[in-house]
Amino acid sequence: MKILKPFQKVSKSKRLLIMGSWLVFLILLWTITTAGDKHIFPSPKNVMIGFSELYKEGLVTHIFSSLSLCFLSILLATIISLIFAYSWPIPLLKPVSEFVTKFRFLPFTGLSFFITMVVQDARNMQVWILVIFLTTFLTTSLIAVIKDIPQEEFDHAKTLKCNRFEVLWQVVILGRIDYVIDVIRQNLAITWMMLVTVESIVAASGGLGFLIKNSDKFMNHGRIIALQIIILVIGLGLDWFINFLRKALFRYSKI
Amino acid sequence: MEFEFKETLLYIDGVSVAYDGVVVVKDISLIEKNVVRPNIESTSQVIALIGRSGRGKSSILKALTGLIEPHSGKILIKDFKNKEHDAAKVVSEGDIGFVDQKYTLFRHKTIYQTLKFALRKTDLTAAEKKAKIDSYLEQWGLTEFKDKYPNELSGGQRQRTAIIEQLFCSDKFIILDEPFSGLDVGNIEEVKKSFELLNNSSEFNTVIFTTHDIDLAVELAQSIYVIGYPTINGEKQSYGTIVAKYDLRDSGHAWREYCDDHRELCKEIIHKMMMS
Numbered sequence: 001m002k003i004l005k006p007f008q009k010v011s012k013s014k015r016l017l018i019m020g021s022w023l024v025f026l027i028l029l030w031t032i033t034t035a036g037d038k039h040i041f042p043s044p045k046n047v048m049i050g051f052s053e054l055y056k057e058g059l060v061t062h063i064f065s066s067l068s069l070c071f072l073s074i075l076l077a078t079i080i081s082l083i084f085a086y087s088w089p090i091p092l093l094k095p096v097s098e099f100v101t102k103f104r105f106l107p108f109t110g111l112s113f114f115i116t117m118v119v120q121d122a123r124n125m126q127v128w129i130l131v132i133f134l135t136t137f138l139t140t141s142l143i144a145v146i147k148d149i150p151q152e153e154f155d156h157a158k159t160l161k162c163n164r165f166e167v168l169w170q171v172v173i174l175g176r177i178d179y180v181i182d183v184i185r186q187n188l189a190i191t192w193m194m195l196v197t198v199e200s201i202v203a204a205s206g207g208l209g210f211l212i213k214n215s216d217k218f219m220n221h222g223r224i225i226a227l228q229i230i231i232l233v234i235g236l237g238l239d240w241f242i243n244f245l246r247k248a249l250f251r252y253s254k255i
Numbered sequence: 256m257e258f259e260f261k262e263t264l265l266y267i268d269g270v271s272v273a274y275d276g277v278v279v280v281k282d283i284s285l286i287e288k289n290v291v292r293p294n295i296e297s298t299s300q301v302i303a304l305i306g307r308s309g310r311g312k313s314s315i316l317k318a319l320t321g322l323i324e325p326h327s328g329k330i331l332i333k334d335f336k337n338k339e340h341d342a343a344k345v346v347s348e349g350d351i352g353f354v355d356q357k358y359t360l361f362r363h364k365t366i367y368q369t370l371k372f373a374l375r376k377t378d379l380t381a382a383e384k385k386a387k388i389d390s391y392l393e394q395w396g397l398t399e400f401k402d403k404y405p406n407e408l409s410g411g412q413r414q415r416t417a418i419i420e421q422l423f424c425s426d427k428f429i430i431l432d433e434p435f436s437g438l439d440v441g442n443i444e445e446v447k448k449s450f451e452l453l454n455n456s457s458e459f460n461t462v463i464f465t466t467h468d469i470d471l472a473v474e475l476a477q478s479i480y481v482i483g484y485p486t487i488n489g490e491k492q493s494y495g496t497i498v499a500k501y502d503l504r505d506s507g508h509a510w511r512e513y514c515d516d517h518r519e520l521c522k523e524i525i526h527k528m529m530m531s
Contacts, residue, residue: 150357150359152355152357152359153359153362155317155320155322155353155355155359156353156355156359156360156361157361158321158322158348158349159320159322159348159349159351159352159353159421159424159425160349160372160373160420160421160424161348161349161376161424162349170361171361174361174363175361175362175363177363178363250363251404251407252362252363252404252405252406252407254406
């Protein structure tokens with residue numbers, strides 16, 4: 001059996017067939033294990049009911065609310081992180097950028113307490129909690145991208161009579177702009193995960209996190225699983241879209 | 256073959272290179288002049304630096320290109336902008352073109368954008384720049400790839416682009432670090448053709464290259480410098496320096512078809528390398 005041998009190459013159609021079989025197996029397993037009267041995990045039927053209830057309660061609006069919070073936070077965090085990351089090669093500013101990266105070890109709850117004291121509006125509070133946390137992760141990843149640039153690329157720019165700021169512009173900023181998109185993609189999972197948590201802690205204008213918290217309160221497991229599936233599918237969709245965007249915008253990008 | 260030495264193109268005096276206080280290269284001194292031959296228009300020079308791994312060839316190249324400051328000594332090159340005879344200047348970043356082993360280019364620029372960027376500091380008008388780029392692309396067989404990015408080019412195409420780019424930007428000096436490393440027979444012929452094109456593109460072009468292929472060094476160069484660890488008072492030192500120089504013009508090996516004489520010279524050079 002070829003498909004049981006390690007490192008064996010299989011055709012695309014076979015790969016799809018294997019994936020499909022696993023999916024069918026998972027659904028069957030789910031249906032069978034939740035068929036009786038007593039079960040902890042909700043059955044597919046319960047989840048479908050959950051979907052339908054959520055839709056009637058304005059699921060689409062909540063999804064848009066979460067997505068707008070996600071995009072706004074990523075946009076602000078990316079701008080701030082890029083400033084820190086591009087300052088990193090400058091000796092005077094390097095300690096500041098490195099200090100920012102250390103903040104990723106700070107506990108979430110502690111910092112949100114201080115933000116609550118400074119920012120009064122709940123929506124803004126959500127945005128800034130996310131921006132602060134994302135900035136620490138994005139800056140760390142962006143600095144890692146700069147550190148990974150081979151010395152040959154800097155030397156190449158210098159041999160073309162580039163001054164130090166031109167080297168920064170050509171090699172780091174323009175030369176790695178596609179990597180910024182990839183860094184956002186890599187950090188998207190953590191953004192999406194944090195976003196749901198932030199929405200459930202600071203209730204503002206709804207959102208998927210708010211829905212989960214609400215469902216949790218009433219022990220509606222069908223709804224919770226339905227929401228988890230929605231969050232997973234949107235997250236994967238965003239990941240695919242950003243990767244597509246990178247490849248479409250930058251022909252030279254091969255990461 | 257008749258020839259005559261003219262102006263000094265490259266003057267290196269007592270150069271040493273150190274990293275964190277550890278001297279890796281010491282006492283490098285050499286003079287290269289342009290050579291005039293009857294009925295030959297090109298006076299360009301090809302210089303080969305050879306030596307075993309870890310003897311400091313790359314450090315010498317970095318010092319030559321101004322990418323690292325020599326620990327001591329000075330490197331002067333002919334100042335082509337100064338009309339005075341034998342006018343020289345201290346080498347600085349960008350004076351000497353450098354093509355590394357990976358043929359590094361800007362990954363976000365197409366060939367055309369790359370060459371345009373290399374010409375940005377010249378006094379040429381936009382039309383003149385375009386004409387110059389088009390002419391070089393044609394001559395070097397790159398016209399149909401001008402809108403391609405480095406990741407869409409073959410190794411040979413990348414190398415040719417890197418050479419033209421450095422030619423456009425530097426002052427008639429170009430260094431190629433291991434240009435033949437890992438190439439098949441066909442690609443080696445292509446690089447040899449690039450050397451020819453380089454020699455013909457300007458009468459003052461000086462090409463310095465490193466290689467582990469002694470046959471190719473003897474075939475292409477007019478001067479060969481062997482870099483190795485010197486032996487002083489019977490003790491082998493741990494820094495690199497010039498342990499032998501072969502002037503193939505004086506010895507009559509230069510500008511000739513490769514023959515038994517060249518093979519003999521190769522044996523001698525290999526022996527010298529093994530001793531250092």
